[in-house]
Amino acid sequence: MSRSIQFHNHPFRFLLYLEWILLAFAAFTAALPFHPYRFQTKFPELTICSLVLFGLMGLKLPTRDYITKVLFTGTEIFLILITGFFGGRTARLFPFLYLILVIRSCLIFQLPGRLVVTGLSFILFLLTLRRRFAHIPLSPLAQERFWFFTLSFVLVFGLALLFVLLLMNAVLSERQSRDKLAIANEKLRQYALRIENQATLEERNRIAREIHDSLGHSLTALNLQLETALKLWQSHPTKAQTFLTKAKELGSKALQDVRHSVSTMRSHPLQEQPLEQAIAGLAENIQRSTDVAPICQIHLSHPIPVEISTAIYRIVQESFTNICKYAQATEVKLEITMTQMSVQLKVEDNGIGFDLTQNTTGFGLQSMRDRTLALDGHFDINSAPGSGCTMTASIPLPKVTAN
Secondary structure, three states: OOOOEEHHHOOOHHHHHHHHHHHHHHHHHHHOOOOOHHHOOOOHHHHHHHHHHHHHHOOEEOOOOHHHHHHHHHHHHHHHHHHHHHOHHHHHHHHHHHHHHHHHHHHHOOHHHHHHHHHHHHHHHHHHHHHHOOOOOOOHHHHHHHHHHHHHHHHHHHHHHHHHHHHHHHHHHHHHHHHHHHHHHHHHHHHHHHHHHHHHHHHHHHHHHHHHHHHHHHHHHHHHHHHHHHHHOOOOHHHHHHHHHHHHHHHHHHHHHHHOHHHHHHOOOOOOOOHHHHHHHHHHHHHHHHOOOOEEEEEOOOOOOHHHHHHHHHHHHHHHHHHHHHHOOOOEEEEEEEOOOEEEEEEEEOOOOOOOOOOOOOHHHHHHHHHHHHOOOEEEEEEOOOOOEEEEEEEEOOHHHHO
16 A cells, blocks of 8 residues: 555445444443452543544554554554553453454554564463453462463454454455456556557558559559550540440449448458459459560469468559559569468569669558568568569468468
């Protein structure tokens, strides 16, 4: 506990009420006249003041400074001894004051301190009891009974101290566990919020990639078809008509992508096709757009997980889109191979290339890189002006798949 235990933040308020009831009863018995004289309270004012002070000390228990804790406990023991030696018949209740002392020690000390206070309480109880009954004249038979009941009382009181100590330790441990659980739950809630925010951000990025990869690819191909049709409209109207027809098909596809973007993003982009067949469709599209037939070499010894095949498909799609837009290539090579540990992807063209230092932050390149890194893969791209472009990606296979 980081701050003093006071009435408003006492972890077990009912213990305070129990203390006050017991101390009030002890103070009341100290003030009443009693006979015979042997049990008369010698100094009732002192006894009552000690009990009141002992009760008030329970309103604020130190929990920080160890020296303050020791002085606080020593003062409590001193007040209990005053009650035991000068309380007369009130002293009959002084063992219960030791129980209160042990309870308070459990609230302010760790386990070693609690054991010390409990042991000291039992020793002081024995000394006080011995002093009170050392000079009582009794017959041999009465003395034997007296010592029997005295030893029984000592044993019961010792067990009571031990029971209170164990009970308080169990209660405090349960409370500390509950507090730790509450803290852990709060941290878990904060982590859940962070994960939710991160998942939302990742979902936004995924949606952006999907729109860019699907709709962007269709619109790029549509734009190329229209540009070609415009160039051929005067000289080759029939061929231009063919490109316009293809452009209309691409426009319809783009419109369909927009209308069904959510369902398209949630569904498998391969549409339950094998990866080879889906990539063949991409190669056919690039051939129609640029009159360049990509050379595809795909060697997969066995099916690969859906998330990996989807990422490969999207990376190839984005690579072909960039080639259609910017490369002006006459030759495109695609190679996909599988090892025991990973899937290797390579896309190479002989286009005009670009400067890596000035063109590495485009959304298409970033999308391909993000898809690869999301699967713990490695992405690399090499290009230079006039030297074409080579893109490589290596995606590790899950252990189950690899074996």
